[in-house]
Amino acid sequence: MKFIKLIIFLIIVLFISGCWDRSELERQAYIVAIGLDQGRDKNVEVTYLIANPQGGGGPEVGTAQGEPPSEVITLEVPDIVAGLDLLNATVPREINFGHISTLIISEKFARGEQLIYNLDAAIRERQTGRKTFVIVSKEKASDFIRGNKPLLETRANKFYDFMRIRLKKIGIVGPAKLHYLLKRTESKDELFLAAYATVAKKEGKGKKQGYEDDYLPGEIPKKGGNPTQIIGSAVFKEGKMVGRLTGEETRLALLLRPHYKTASMIFTFPDPISKGYRVTMRLKKHRDSELKLDLSEDDPNIKTTISIVAHILAIVSGNNYTDNLQKQELLKKSIEDSLENKIKDLIDKTQKDFRGEPFLWVLEARKKFTTFSEYRNYNWIGRYPYAKVEVKVEVDLKGFGKQVTPTGHRID
Amino acid sequence: MKSIVSFFKKIRDVNNKSTDRRNKKELISSKLAVNLNRIKEIFVYPKNQDFKIRKISIKSISRVGVILYLNGMVDSKKVEEHIINPLQEEPCNDEKLTNIDLINKVINVSIADEIDTFQEIKKKILDGRTVLLVDGSRKAIYMDTVGFSYRNVEKPTAETVVKGPKESFSESTQVNRSLIRKQLRNEKLITEIMSVGESSPLDISIMYIDDIASPDLVKKIKKRVQDIKADVVQNIAILEQHLEERPYSLVPTVLYTERPDRVAAFLQEGHVVLVDNSPAALVLPVTFWSFFQTAEDMYQRWAYGNFIRLIRLLALLTTLLAPAAYIAMTNFHENLLPTDLLLAITATRENVPFPVIIEVLLMEISFELIREAGIRIPNTIGPTIGIVGALLIGQAAVDANVISPIIVIIIALNGLSSFAIPNTSLNYMIRIMKFIFSFSAYLFGYLGISISLTVTLSYLASIKSFDVPFLSPLSPYYPSSGDTIIRPPVWKQWLRPLNIYPQDKQRKEKVEGDDSND
Structure with missing residues (x-):
């Protein structure tokens, strides 16, 4: 009898229980990237990149011949989320926001007031993740998404995912998560570095000699391949874009972050002996940099020491920096000076142009105060532009590669 | 109402009658013909072709006797050579020889004893023994001549191992017990025999190590076996279902294993094992770990x-x-x-x-x-x-x-x-x-x-x-050697799992270098 009661109870549970959240995978449309542009009046133009599971690649069973890998739709709506239902006017599936991995904002929109409130709306929707990669495009976001034609990746999401991971590793783009943007906007004391990108219209036209990383998107002398260029950062202050950094400046900004570590950044430096030549090396930062803050005076006193390990990759001039210790010392000194000068320029730029710092020094500064209100009263971001900053770079020449002496090297 | 009451009364009467009939002891009389008739009645003699009655004259005491056995249950060669031949061939002419003397001096069978009721005679014959009735004696003699056929000892089919013994139980209590004793040579290893089932009883051997297994546990298991109210319990697999506490539960609470080495290991921890003519033995009590573990876990390094x-x-x-x-x-x-x-x-x-x-x-x-x-x-x-x-x-x-x-x-x-x-x-x-x-x-x-x-x-x-408790010794916690999900090395397993309440808690003295169980 008890058993029968239990069975009846279980059957009732089956019928009254809710499975409202349940939906089959194939009945959903997965948006993998979203673009934001300024629309008419206060509207925004939202571009949705919807992945097509059957489009290209994948197992034989799950591939539909001739279907494109993604669908791009642009809608003009009051905010990001408002378009969810309207999208169903053309897309027959339930819209899923959970897999958005990239957010593309046009520079024009990013410099406006409206951006941060729009992002707020997106975060309010529970599906969207805070890990989203933030890219600022020089042109309209819808043009960027449509113009991006990755040749190696078929699936719509993969290009952005791989780019995010790779760029973060080499440092020409910072860790540009949406979470950091929101966090730093709220804290008001830090700058956020979003990835900066463009779909270059003209190929191979470099505006200047930027060597290995000193470019803004669109400036790289490059021919062929995907027209997209993602390099450098768009600097955000209080939820608004206020400026930009080149790839090199972004790298230096990251190196200045006390806890930032990197396994590989390829840099070139002018050869101290043979003018016009450059020495290529891979820089590694394994250790936290030393950071000393003195906040006792009106203007903060900042001293930081960055220790870097350098591996020589190429010496095009043929100078023997490997055997000759005096030359090595010369090279080391020149690298340190070169880095210090560049960093000084960057700090000047942040103090004068942005009036804020993206180096996360504020986290260290915050530790100096016992209460939050004391820290607030100190007004870090207000004082930073007047701070005295001393930066010291310590380079440790370590690796010389498999070939130690230069092949055709002159005897000296 | 009345009819219901009378109905229950009737049921009770029937129950009482049947138990009476079973419990009443019928003694053997001294007249052979009377005894023989009674036995023929019990075994439905002329109809039942398998029941054999052989008259012999016992030379040694110059009296007539009858040998009774069931065809197919006894080893007929053994009956011939060790019972019939000696009884008939050795004249001794000492009329005062008693049954005991017959057992002691004449019959060449290792196990033999006197019995005096028809119930016992019936049981012994059904178990494959040969019974000798002697004219003028109020006692019968039974002799162990069990000879029914069974499989050889073969490899286990369900619990195979790569490393370790490859014997499994067979369909004979004798063989099964010998397989266990071979693995566990302990003078305190006890075998008690109980029978289950009313109309055709099944002999169950209850085995445990006397100075390890908890006496309360042994008592409880024996009581549970005794309490089984079933007409027939065919074998261990059915017995398992009679023994378990939660028949509707998905969770098994008795372990059915075909490996003598596992049984021996369980006996050493203080478990009780039930064996009969089945190709497996029952181990109880058990925990989740007994089902999860295999013999090989211990044999491999x-x-x-x-x-x-x-x-x-x-x-x-x-x-x-x-x-x-x-x-x-x-x-x-x-x-x-x-x-x-x-x-x-x-x-x-x-x-x-x-x-x-x-x-x-x-x-x-x-x-x-x-x-x-x-x-x-x-x-x-x-x-x-x-x-x-x-x-x-x-x-x-x-x-x-x-x-x-x-x-x-x-x-x-x-x-x-x-x-x-x-x-x-x-x-x-x-x-x-x-x-x-x-x-x-x-x-x-x-x-x-x-x-x-x-x-x-x-x-x-x-x-x-x-x-x-089913998840002990992990939860609730009991001191043990920690042989649950993973096991310590063999030399560290000096403590018996205390959730089985063994009398002797240690297998050996605590070894040096083992800092667990402190």
């Missing part, structure tokens, strides 16, 4: 033994949770999947007309079908079933867009894992429970899985096998 245990734990969890996790993931938590995997699964699902739950059930049931068919199918065509099943249900179903390929992977993995669960009872339990888990995942996603898991774990923690 420490690292290898623990490795296979962890693999089996993984297999157990996969069997239980893989389909449920897949259902939950694809129906509720698609945002948990990496985008690439999500798109890959979605791509293959786009042409499939069924929801995930139907897909899973379809494949699960097909797999269970293959499995059941594989056991029932005659041996000669056995191997084909696997090929047919795999080909037909796997590849063809995918090609026909009835199911998605990922389901085949999940069900195949799940099926393979289920084969790694060592004990048949535990195996069935997990396989039935996986459907419950799949269904709760279908209803509530991971919330449903966690609810089911919580309920399952609480239930396992609450049940007991002969007063021993």
Whole structure:
């Protein structure tokens, strides 16, 4: 009898229980990237990149011949989320926001007031993740998404995912998560570095000699391949874009972050002996940099020491920096000076142009105060532009590669 | 009302009568003819062709006697050589010889004794003994001549090992007990015999080590065996079902094992073992770990033994949770999947007309079908079933867009894992429970899985096998050698698991270098 009661109870549970959240995978449309542009009046133009599971690649069973890998739709709506239902006017599936991995904002929109409130709306929707990669495009976001034609990746999401991971590793783009943007906007004391990108219209036209990383998107002398260029950062202050950094400046900004570590950044430096030549090396930062803050005076006193390990990759001039210790010392000194000068320029730029710092020094500064209100009263971001900053770079020449002496090297 | 009362009265009367008849002892008279008639009546003699009566004149005491036995239950050569020949051939002419003297001096059988009731005679003959009735004596003699046929000792079929003894129990109590004693040469190893079943009793040997097993436990088990009210208990497998405390539960509380070495190991920990003419023995009380562990875990070296245990734990969890996790993931938590995997699964699902739950059930049931068919199918065509099943249900179903390929992977993995669960009872339990888990995942996603898991774990923690908590010594905690999910090296296992309440708590003195169990 008890058993029968239990069975009846279980059957009732089956019928009254809710499975409202349940939906089959194939009945959903997965948006993998979203673009934001300024629309008419206060509207925004939202571009949705919807992945097509059957489009290209994948197992034989799950591939539909001739279907494109993604669908791009642009809608003009009051905010990001408002378009969810309207999208169903053309897309027959339930819209899923959970897999958005990239957010593309046009520079024009990013410099406006409206951006941060729009992002707020997106975060309010529970599906969207805070890990989203933030890219600022020089042109309209819808043009960027449509113009991006990755040749190696078929699936719509993969290009952005791989780019995010790779760029973060080499440092020409910072860790540009949406979470950091929101966090730093709220804290008001830090700058956020979003990835900066463009779909270059003209190929191979470099505006200047930027060597290995000193470019803004669109400036790289490059021919062929995907027209997209993602390099450098768009600097955000209080939820608004206020400026930009080149790839090199972004790298230096990251190196200045006390806890930032990197396994590989390829840099070139002018050869101290043979003018016009450059020495290529891979820089590694394994250790936290030393950071000393003195906040006792009106203007903060900042001293930081960055220790870097350098591996020589190429010496095009043929100078023997490997055997000759005096030359090595010369090279080391020149690298340190070169880095210090560049960093000084960057700090000047942040103090004068942005009036804020993206180096996360504020986290260290915050530790100096016992209460939050004391820290607030100190007004870090207000004082930073007047701070005295001393930066010291310590380079440790370590690796010389498999070939130690230069092949055709002159005897000296 | 009256009629109901009278009905119950009648039932009680019938019950009383039958117990009376069984309990009444009928003594043997001194007249051979009277005794013989009674016995013929008991065994329905002329009709029953297997019942043999052979008259002999016993030369040594110059009297007439009768030898009684059941054809097929005795070794007839033994009866001839060791009973009939000596009785007939050795004249001694001493009329004062008693039955005892006959046993002592004449009969050449190792076990023989006197009995004096018809009940005993019946029982002995049914057990395969030969009974000798002597004219003028109020006692009968039974002689051990058991000779029914049984299988040789063969390799275990369900609990195979790569390293370790390869003997399994056979269909003979004698052989089974000898296999156990061979493994465990202990003078305190006791065998007590009890019979179960009323109309055709079954002899059960209860074995335990006298100075280790808890006396309360032995008493309780003996009482439970005694309390079994059944007409016939055919063998150990049926006895298992009579013994267990929760007949409707999915969880087994008695261990059925075909390995004498496992039985010996359990005896040494203070468990009690039941043996009869079945190719397996029952071990009780048991814990979850007894079902989860295998003999090989202990035979393989420490690292290898623990490795296979962890693999089996993984297999157990996969069997239980893989389909449920897949259902939950694809129906509720698609945002948990990496985008690439999500798109890959979605791509293959786009042409499939069924929801995930139907897909899973379809494949699960097909797999269970293959499995059941594989056991029932005659041996000669056995191997084909696997090929047919795999080909037909796997590849063809995918090609026909009835199911998605990922389901085949999940069900195949799940099926393979289920084969790694060592004990048949535990195996069935997990396989039935996986459907419950799949269904709760279908209803509530991971919330449903966690609810089911919580309920399952609480239930396992609450049940007991002969007063021993099922998850002990892990939970509730009892001192033990820690042989649960993983095991310590053999030299560290000096402590018996105290959840079985052994009288002697240590196997040996605590060894130097072992800092556990402090």
